Amino acid sequence: MPFDITTLMAEHQGRNYALHEAHVNPRFAKVLKLIGFDRCYVRASGPHLWDDHGRQYLDMLAGYGVFHAGRNHPEIRRALTEFMAADYPSLVQMEAPLLSGVLAEELKARVGYGLDTVYFTSTGAEGNETAIKFARCATGKSHILFASSAFHGLTNGALSVNGGQDFRAGFDPLLPDTGMVPFGDAAALEQALRAGNVAAFIVEPVQGKGVNIPPDGYLAEASRLCRKYGALFVADEVQCGMGRTGRFLAIHHEEGAEPDIVVLSKALSGGYVPVGAVLTRREIYDKVFSTLDRAVVHSSTFGQGSLAMVAGLASLAVLDDERLMENATRMGDILGRGLAEMAGRYEFIHDVRWRGLMLAIEFGRPKSFSLKTGWSTITRLNPDLFCQGVTIPLLEDHGILTQVAGHHLTTIKLIPPLVIDESDVGWFLEGFDAVMAQLHKFPGPLWESLFRIAKNSVSSGNGRRAAAG
Numbered sequence: 001m002p003f004d005i006t007t008l009m010a011e012h013q014g015r016n017y018a019l020h021e022a023h024v025n026p027r028f029a030k031v032l033k034l035i036g037f038d039r040c041y042v043r044a045s046g047p048h049l050w051d052d053h054g055r056q057y058l059d060m061l062a063g064y065g066v067f068h069a070g071r072n073h074p075e076i077r078r079a080l081t082e083f084m085a086a087d088y089p090s091l092v093q094m095e096a097p098l099l100s101g102v103l104a105e106e107l108k109a110r111v112g113y114g115l116d117t118v119y120f121t122s123t124g125a126e127g128n129e130t131a132i133k134f135a136r137c138a139t140g141k142s143h144i145l146f147a148s149s150a151f152h153g154l155t156n157g158a159l160s161v162n163g164g165q166d167f168r169a170g171f172d173p174l175l176p177d178t179g180m181v182p183f184g185d186a187a188a189l190e191q192a193l194r195a196g197n198v199a200a201f202i203v204e205p206v207q208g209k210g211v212n213i214p215p216d217g218y219l220a221e222a223s224r225l226c227r228k229y230g231a232l233f234v235a236d237e238v239q240c241g242m243g244r245t246g247r248f249l250a251i252h253h254e255e256g257a258e259p260d261i262v263v264l265s266k267a268l269s270g271g272y273v274p275v276g277a278v279l280t281r282r283e284i285y286d287k288v289f290s291t292l293d294r295a296v297v298h299s300s301t302f303g304q305g306s307l308a309m310v311a312g313l314a315s316l317a318v319l320d321d322e323r324l325m326e327n328a329t330r331m332g333d334i335l336g337r338g339l340a341e342m343a344g345r346y347e348f349i350h351d352v353r354w355r356g357l358m359l360a361i362e363f364g365r366p367k368s369f370s371l372k373t374g375w376s377t378i379t380r381l382n383p384d385l386f387c388q389g390v391t392i393p394l395l396e397d398h399g400i401l402t403q404v405a406g407h408h409l410t411t412i413k414l415i416p417p418l419v420i421d422e423s424d425v426g427w428f429l430e431g432f433d434a435v436m437a438q439l440h441k442f443p444g445p446l447w448e449s450l451f452r453i454a455k456n457s458v459s460s461g462n463g464r465r466a467a468a469g
Contacts, residue, residue, distance in 0.1 A: 014052055016040045034456060036392050046070035047417040047424055049401065057399045058427050060416045065208075065239040068267035069318045070419040076270040079314035080307065090306035099309035106316055107277055110248045113258050117285040120303040121276035124238030124265035125153025128202065130278045131261045132157050132175075133298060135200035135232045138287040144175075145192055145201040145231075147183035149406075151209045152202060152236055161202055164209060166407040183207060184214045186221040193229040200261070201226055202234040205250035209406035211360030211413050213353055220256030227258075232284070235259035238276070239358075242267035243319050243418060246329035246356035253355070260284060270315035275308035324418040328356040331420050335359060338429045346436045347371055348386075359414040360405060361432075363387065374442040381454040386410055389450045390435055398431030 012019070017038050020029040032038045041057075043050040047070055049057040062068070069076060090097075104118035119134075121127045132144055146152065146161035153159065154167060160175030162168060163183075181188045181201075189201065201222060206213055219235075226233040235257075240250035241264050251257050261284065265276030289295055302308070319325065336354035339361055343349040348371070350364030363386060365375050378385055387404040390412055394400040405413035416424070438446045 013042065014040055034453065035388055036396055039395075044071035046073075047420045055399060057395070057401050058416075058424055060400060060402045060414045060428060062415050062417045063271060064266070065244065065415045066266045066269060067271045068242055068244065068324060068418045069270055069315060069322070070417040071271060073270060073318060075318050075321075076272060076311060076314040079310050079317075080272055083307065083310045088306060091302070091304070097304045097306060097309070099306050099313065100304040103309045103312045103316075104277075106313065107264070107279060110316070111262055111279050112252075113262070114281060115259070115262060115279040116282050117280050119278040119280070119285075119298070120308075121265065121278060121300055122274045122302050122308070123153070123276055124236070124263060125155045125158040126300065127238065127263035127265055127276040127278045128152040128161070128234075128236060129155055129157045130298065131200065131202060131234045131236075131263055132161070134261065134278070134280060134284055134288050135234065138284040139199045139230065139232060141197050141199040141231070142177045143195070143197045143199060144178045145181055145189070145198055146178065147203050147207070148180055149183055149207050149209050149212055150180075150202075150204060150236075151207070151406075152204075153238075164407060183212055184218050186218055186225065189222055190225050190229075193225055193231055196229065198226075198229065198231040200232040200234050202236055204236045204238075204240060205254075205257075206240040206245060206355055206358055208239045208413070210362075210409055210411050211353060211358055211405060213355055217254070217256075219251055219254045220258075223256070223258045226260070232260040233258070234261040234263065236263050238263055238265045239415070240355075242315075243325040243328055244356055244358050244415065246325055246332065248325065250355065250358075268312045268315055269308070270311045270318070273305070273308040273311040274302075275305075275312050277312075319418075322419070325356075327420075328418045331418075331422070331425055332356040332359065334422065335414070335425050335428065338425070339432070342429075342433060342436060346440055348375075348436065348439060357414070357416055357418055357420070361390075361412045361414070363390075363410040363412075370442045371440065374447055378447070378450055378454065381451070383408060385450060385454050387412055388453060389439055389446055390432075392449070392453075393435045393438065393446060394431055398427075398434065400428055400431050 017029045040052040041049045042052045047059050049059050100120055107118055119130055136142055144161055148163045150163040152161050157175050160178050179192055181192050205219055223233040235251045237249050247253055260281055262279045269275045332354050336359055339352040343352055347366035348363045351362040353360050366372055391402045394402055402412055405411040
């Protein structure tokens with residue numbers, strides 16, 4: 001009997017959370033139920049999702065920044081299906097694959113900086129692991145610097161250069177010889193570099209956790225300092241790259257910043273096949289792959305898979321053909337300005353920051369006595385919970401999917417597909433405005449729901465991590 005995926009999905013529809021509780025990640029399934037995010041999505045197109053009850057949602061999360069071209073983009077799907085119909089060989093391994101060479105050429109043309117060799121990976125974390133290895137090998141030094149609040153992945157080496165203690169806890173000892181410097185502080189970076197043992201400084205040009213945008217000139221100065229002290233400057237563009245900020249790379253916004261290594265992934269996949277790329281200067285590559293005996297001293301089984309290369313090539317074509325970078329700038333500005341206007345009306349909104357379609361809404365202690373009481377009570381019960389008072393009604397009442405920007409942050413991050421239009425922006429602004437109006441009424445039904453979730457999270461043992469999502 002032939003395998004029938006359509007029938008299989010129909011037979012199991014609605015069992016998502018039962019299956020995960022039994023076989024995959026019971027704790028995460030419980031968290032999603034606790035905060036009311038236990039939906040079963042059955043269809044997707046562009047920036048929209050539909051659940052098994054036929055309800056439509058606006059996706060402002062984009063799979064953590066994977067779906068720049070939107071979900072199920074027809075051109076990327078067409079390229080993949082045409083390729084599969086060609087019966088073309090993939091992963092022969094003892095060959096030089098055609099399509100990885102073509103994709104490498106396309107990426108080099110867009111990235112620049114004289115980065116003229118490309119190593120392919122499957123994920124961003126794998127790309128950052130590669131950057132760490134390459135930097136140590138090329139410089140003969142061991143120390144890796146990273147920034148506070150950084151997120152570079154959750155594999156052992158990538159986790160060792162993560163600024164988030166919540167992710168690191170329980171996995172010690174991590175990679176030795178790493179050190180953290182304050183994000184945006186060039187003087188602190190220079191102080192650390194003066195030791196002379198630094199192989200590389202790895203940094204996100206716009207940080208994913210919190211959407212932290214560096215001060216003007218910081219990235220250029222960081223690259224200058226790295227050159228001065230013989231360290232490599234690594235730009236992790238896994239989430240902020242591929243046009244999200246309105247330029248192909250977020251670092252392209254800053255004149256004078258010159259990375260030695262750039263790491264890409266996420267949106268390069270088109271949301272279909274995992275793919276990542278590490279671009280380096282030739283001299284770095286030559287020190288790693290220094291002899292014929294070392295031609296495969298670093299490799300990845302699926303790194304140059306032809307299907308992944310097709311996904312990457314098609315994603316770049318869509319990014320260009322549909323002018324998604326220009327749309328990211330235009331929609332980001334409309335969204336950011338609309339939110340900034342609300343900051344003047346709502347006490348809880350302390351800051352709105354954005355670059356293209358990478359936005360943060362940061363909340364803080366209000367001035368009014370009654371609202372202060374609500375803020376203090378809920379943050380005392382659970383410091384991470386206030387943002388759930390925004391994300392939960394956005395989903396439940398307005399069909400908008402969002403997420404808190406990180407553990408212990410009172411910030412919501414918006415990273416929607418770059419294909420959103422003005423009607424989508426209006427949908428979000430209208431829903432967010434309504435939620436803010438509710439939160440600014442204390443006491444009220446929304447606050448009662450928050451207190452109930454806080455008590456349930458503590459009693460069920462999920463605590464802060466449940467609230468952080």
